[in-house]
Amino acid sequence: MKTNDNLTAERPTFVTHLECSMTGERYEADRLHNLSAGGWPLLVRYDLVAAGAALTREALAARPMDLWRWRELLPVRRTENVVSLGETATPIVPLPATGARIGIGDLSVKDEGRLPTGSFKARGLVMALSMAKELGTTKIAMPTNGNAGAALAAYASRAGIETVVLCPADTPEVNVREIAAQGARVYRVNGLIDQCGAIVAEGAKKGEWFDFSTLKEPYRIEGKKTMGLELIEQLGWDVPDVIFYPTGGGTGLIGMWKAFDELEALGFIGTKRPRMVAVQAEGCAPIVRAFEAGEDHAPRWEDAHTIASGIRVPKAIGDFLILRAVRDSGGFAIAVSDAEIAAALDESATADGLLLCPEGAATLAAAKKARAEGRIDANDKVVLFNCATGLKYPLPDLSRTLDRTGPIDHALL
Numbered sequence: 001m002k003t004n005d006n007l008t009a010e011r012p013t014f015v016t017h018l019e020c021s022m023t024g025e026r027y028e029a030d031r032l033h034n035l036s037a038g039g040w041p042l043l044v045r046y047d048l049v050a051a052g053a054a055l056t057r058e059a060l061a062a063r064p065m066d067l068w069r070w071r072e073l074l075p076v077r078r079t080e081n082v083v084s085l086g087e088t089a090t091p092i093v094p095l096p097a098t099g100a101r102i103g104i105g106d107l108s109v110k111d112e113g114r115l116p117t118g119s120f121k122a123r124g125l126v127m128a129l130s131m132a133k134e135l136g137t138t139k140i141a142m143p144t145n146g147n148a149g150a151a152l153a154a155y156a157s158r159a160g161i162e163t164v165v166l167c168p169a170d171t172p173e174v175n176v177r178e179i180a181a182q183g184a185r186v187y188r189v190n191g192l193i194d195q196c197g198a199i200v201a202e203g204a205k206k207g208e209w210f211d212f213s214t215l216k217e218p219y220r221i222e223g224k225k226t227m228g229l230e231l232i233e234q235l236g237w238d239v240p241d242v243i244f245y246p247t248g249g250g251t252g253l254i255g256m257w258k259a260f261d262e263l264e265a266l267g268f269i270g271t272k273r274p275r276m277v278a279v280q281a282e283g284c285a286p287i288v289r290a291f292e293a294g295e296d297h298a299p300r301w302e303d304a305h306t307i308a309s310g311i312r313v314p315k316a317i318g319d320f321l322i323l324r325a326v327r328d329s330g331g332f333a334i335a336v337s338d339a340e341i342a343a344a345l346d347e348s349a350t351a352d353g354l355l356l357c358p359e360g361a362a363t364l365a366a367a368k369k370a371r372a373e374g375r376i377d378a379n380d381k382v383v384l385f386n387c388a389t390g391l392k393y394p395l396p397d398l399s400r401t402l403d404r405t406g407p408i409d410h411a412l413l
């Protein structure tokens, strides 16, 4: 079998430094960091002039279709530190029937459920774990709503790094079990994800482990940004009009926004940007509330609840980065109810045969609502993000029973 050059090639990395996302203050690359001195997320910066000279669209086109094809824009310096489970490029699946019903001519889904561990958390965590290996980390702890913990467990086991994962007690059962099955120690906590995060932060302060919470670790966002790089390349270097993104901690939205700037610096795209729409659930919508109030930060949402557990994040440390990207893009933030999420999940599965996860279904519900309210146009090119396979979530039992020993009227089946 041919080896994957993306995983074996020399890695000319162009990382210059890390930067505080609030103050612009510089931090040295190649050492372990959590937040900046001021308590803000760090962003990885590259020499994009040199990266642009090293990478052409043509060279890229010849590489295998996985996220490691973007190596000039990724932080891992040494090939032997790449920890991979096959992070394939994900398809963009059109939803023609659903689009026709809700009045959007060009509606499609970037289906991230095809990634290892069944969610796009694999993109972020494969990068974070590869960097943890490169920087010599031996023990990691992380709070999770489920999918991130599963990806962490899998890649950490592969990298030989010990992990402790804390999740809310009502995290979907399959998530809790897959985390344990893939080698992490998982604890169900009687609290929400930010309360799990507080326990992780205390342990990190005592020197027990490295804190891998969303955006407190700078490399996850570099993995997540490949969604934006990949999307634009797949669309023939054309930028869609609107992206609907299910927003919890916001890593993916912030990462894609960063990716677009990097693609422009490389000369691969122009100045056009998609309008970024942050989608949340009505039972947990801190970003929507802050967007509508014109605030830069989003205070904690009390009593957070929704069936879309991946976006049940009451307080996001990167709130200002999410809000900034949404506003700079000309987009908006919108909340949908659990009933609307369930209806959208059913609609996509029955009309177009694509089973979404509840968070992905939230983006469809939001697109429907935004279209009905005239916030997007019938001829906009719209991309939704389905961030996990729908198979990870409890599904309603819609089956019937059949007694094979009695008379069967086949016409009635």
Ligand SMILES: *Cc1c(COP(=O)(O)O)cnc(C)c1O
Residues within 6 Å of the ligand: 119, 121, 147, 148, 214, 246, 247, 248, 249, 250, 251, 252, 253, 310, 311, 357, 359, 360, 387, 388
């Ligand atoms: C984590 C998660 C999200 C939210 O992603 P962020 O980039 O952290 O906002 C959305 N959907 C699913 C399925 C997730 O697991």
